[in-house]
Amino acid sequence: MSKPQIETIYSQRAAEPVGPYPHAKRVGNLxxxxxxxxxxRGQTTIPGALYNEKGEIIDYDIVEQSKAVFENIRLVLEEAGARWEDIVDVTVFLTNMKRDFAAFNQVYKEYFGKIQPTRTTVEVGALPTPIAVELKVIAVVE
Structure with a gap:
């Protein structure tokens, strides 16, 4: 059995990774x-974040942040030759489950309701930048 080819994908349209890693890896058809x-991409502000005069985040809109995350995912999928409908698994990271879960779920239903990938949602103490939501996705590519 031969080892599947691994392709590294860097999007020219989605937000830049915040660390030394690519946007995606393709292994076989995954x-x-x-x-x-x-x-x-190219911006330091966070969609849906409300800043004070010192430039510190004092509040955020989980709906706006979620939609921006979904747009980044769509851009990477397209550049890798996949479509939104090809998503099979989603891991959701929320920094405040109690505050944001219901609103996030409503937006998620709008975007994922018809394709219904498997999903895991966890609350985390923090994410690498001051964001409220992050998604990790697995898709199938033809």
């Missing part, structure tokens, strides 16, 4: 996306 947050 596509593994890195954890994707809501930032936009």
């Amino acid at each position: 596509l593994f996306l890195c954890g994707m947050g809501p930032r936009r």
